Amino acid sequence: MTGSEFVPLSLVPILIGICVAVACALPGNFLLLRRQALIGDAISHVVLPGIVVAFLVTGLVASVPMLLGAAGAALVAVAAIEAIRRLGRIEPGAAMGVVFTTMFAGGVLLLEMSDTSSVHLDVEHALYGNLESLIWLDATGWSSLWDPQALAYLPVELPRMVAALVVVALFIAVFWRPLKISTFDEGFARTMGLRTGPLGLGLVVVAAVAAVAAFDAVGSIIVIAMFICPPAAARLMTNRLETQIAWSVLFATLAAVIGYVLAGYGPLWLGAQDSVSAAGMIATVSGVLVAGAALVGPARK
Amino acid sequence: MTITLARDKDAPTDAERRMASPLAIRGLTVSYGQKPAVFSVDMTVRAGHMTAIIGPNGAGKSTLLKAALGILKPLAGTVTVLGQPMAWQRERIAYVPQRASVDWDFPTRVIDVVLMGMYGQLGLLGRVRAKHRAQAMDCLERVGMTDFATRQIGQLSGGQQQRVFLARALAQGADLYLLDEPFAGVDAATEQAIINVLKGLRDAGKTVVAVHHDLSTVRDYFDDVFLINTQAVAEGPVATTFTQANLQTAYGGRLAGAQMDALAETLVGAGAGTGAAAR
Numbered sequence: 001m002t003g004s005e006f007v008p009l010s011l012v013p014i015l016i017g018i019c020v021a022v023a024c025a026l027p028g029n030f031l032l033l034r035r036q037a038l039i040g041d042a043i044s045h046v047v048l049p050g051i052v053v054a055f056l057v058t059g060l061v062a063s064v065p066m067l068l069g070a071a072g073a074a075l076v077a078v079a080a081i082e083a084i085r086r087l088g089r090i091e092p093g094a095a096m097g098v099v100f101t102t103m104f105a106g107g108v109l110l111l112e113m114s115d116t117s118s119v120h121l122d123v124e125h126a127l128y129g130n131l132e133s134l135i136w137l138d139a140t141g142w143s144s145l146w147d148p149q150a151l152a153y154l155p156v157e158l159p160r161m162v163a164a165l166v167v168v169a170l171f172i173a174v175f176w177r178p179l180k181i182s183t184f185d186e187g188f189a190r191t192m193g194l195r196t197g198p199l200g201l202g203l204v205v206v207a208a209v210a211a212v213a214a215f216d217a218v219g220s221i222i223v224i225a226m227f228i229c230p231p232a233a234a235r236l237m238t239n240r241l242e243t244q245i246a247w248s249v250l251f252a253t254l255a256a257v258i259g260y261v262l263a264g265y266g267p268l269w270l271g272a273q274d275s276v277s278a279a280g281m282i283a284t285v286s287g288v289l290v291a292g293a294a295l296v297g298p299a300r301k
Numbered sequence: 302m303t304i305t306l307a308r309d310k311d312a313p314t315d316a317e318r319r320m321a322s323p324l325a326i327r328g329l330t331v332s333y334g335q336k337p338a339v340f341s342v343d344m345t346v347r348a349g350h351m352t353a354i355i356g357p358n359g360a361g362k363s364t365l366l367k368a369a370l371g372i373l374k375p376l377a378g379t380v381t382v383l384g385q386p387m388a389w390q391r392e393r394i395a396y397v398p399q400r401a402s403v404d405w406d407f408p409t410r411v412i413d414v415v416l417m418g419m420y421g422q423l424g425l426l427g428r429v430r431a432k433h434r435a436q437a438m439d440c441l442e443r444v445g446m447t448d449f450a451t452r453q454i455g456q457l458s459g460g461q462q463q464r465v466f467l468a469r470a471l472a473q474g475a476d477l478y479l480l481d482e483p484f485a486g487v488d489a490a491t492e493q494a495i496i497n498v499l500k501g502l503r504d505a506g507k508t509v510v511a512v513h514h515d516l517s518t519v520r521d522y523f524d525d526v527f528l529i530n531t532q533a534v535a536e537g538p539v540a541t542t543f544t545q546a547n548l549q550t551a552y553g554g555r556l557a558g559a560q561m562d563a564l565a566e567t568l569v570g571a572g573a574g575t576g577a578a579a580r
Contacts (some may be wrong), residue, residue: 024310033407067417175425177423181420184414184417185398185402185403187402188417190372191370192391192421208416239455243408
């Protein structure tokens with residue numbers, strides 16, 4: 001494939017896919033070790049009603065209202081999970097299950113009842129996103145990367161996703177030590193004056209930032225997969241947290257690149273006519289990576 | 302026997318003792334749900350001594366320790382360390398949690414766990430330098446675990462895990478050491494190694510407080526005892542406080558006759574002690 005074909009059609013979706021995968025995998029490592037992996041799942045579901053409500057209120061599919069709506073929904077969900085857990089004395093996993101399925105279903109109903117046919121917002125979009133459609137039409141080849149005019153028409157999802165990745169990575173880097181200590185031994189962390197409550201909440205908020213930013217571009221399926229699969233595969237490769245993070249970034253990147261290429265060209269290689277959903281293929285590849293690590297990973301039990 | 306009504310002028314008042322105590326607890330009440338786990342407990346630990354917290358299962362021993370450390374939020378009560386609120390004195394306190402309270406599958410090495418104890422020195426972004434590593438290795442040396450420094454913690458035996466936890470507490474470089482059942486489920490060699498380290502701390506002027514479940518070793522290991530069964534039962538030196546009467550009060554008759562007989566050798570006072578002397 002030449003640059004004139006690759007840069008406008010595939011470069012941006014692949015970069016966005018990598019950013020999404022890494023931004024979700026980073027906090028996913030800690031969520032997994034804290035036995036909170038389903039929080040990522042919950043967040044990616046609950047943002048749907050928030051996004052739909054934001055659209056109904058503003059009538060726009062613009063990034064700021066959507067992000068605000070999604071963030072609002074995520075906060076409502078976190079509060080509802082806590083409330084159900086404490087008032088209903090229901091274990092956290094079940095409380096999350098109740099909240100995220102209810103809110104996702106509510107979002108789907110809202111979407112069906114409201115008239116969104118004029119805009120690119122439907123149930124399919126919510127599940128698979130539109131990674132393949134994030135093309136950069138103004139690019140003509142690799143040289144466009146240095147062309148301010150072409151760069152001005154870069155799909156807005158790319159800088160947004162890069163910003164989300166930077167937020168996530170900064171949080172993990174700055175609070176690395178407290179996160180590690182409190183994930184291993186929360187009681188001990190508290191005796192040293194670490195505020196484990198706000199720290200845990202911060203981790204969830206950062207995961208929500210990644211999920212919300214990713215939702216618009218790639219839908220909820222890939223978000224769920226990326227929070228869990230790359231960290232789970234990475235855990236099987238090493239017995240050190242630092243190395244596990246590095247492996248999870250590698251696996252996330254591999255899943256994004258291999259998944260995108262397989263979705264676009266795999267069916268053609270097999271003689272079929274159409275490509276398949278990139279988000280679906282990326283999620284599938286990440287699952288296959290976990291299976292591979294489970295079979296040959298050096299740190300498996 | 303004479304009863305002194307007038308206070309000896311040189312003896313410290315309760316308030317003075319609390320000010321000087323490395324751990325003074327007043328009116329501490331902690332509850333999970335409706336029923337208090339610890340109710341209105343006062344405790345004044347003597348500096349430079351080893352104190353055992355003993356009582357039956359569910360008596361609130363661990364809860365008392367966790368509330369004193371600020372891990373659990375009490376309903377009422379105050380905790381002071383050398384006369385100041387505990388929260389101001391965190392760097393003077395080291396903690397060894399129950400071994401079973403953490404996930405030993407966590408992806409980390411022995412040396413990394415010990416380095417966690419040095420968070421107070423390292424802070425949020427401080428670099429781990431050679432001197433920090435040397436300090437951590439020194440702590441491992443004191444518990445006889447240098448050979449295991451780069452092992453994954455999941456590969457350790459129970460006794461080895463407990464030693465690593467103790468090494469992490471040593472790395473905190475504290476004056477007051479609070480331990481939750483440090484001898485639970487460890488081998489004899491580890492128990493000996495741990496008690497030697499703790500006695501070494503005591504001899505260096507540090508204060509050690511441990512939740513302890515093995516009544517037969519109280520007399521050998523500790524200077525003071527604190528008996529608790531939700532409420533404080535008794536507090537004082539082993540020689541005068543570790544008595545059959547106090548144990549019966551604390552355990553509420555749950556200590557079987559046979560257990561009492563086995564303990565008779567080490568107990569003070571009524572029956573056991575005097576009986577042995579008469580023979």
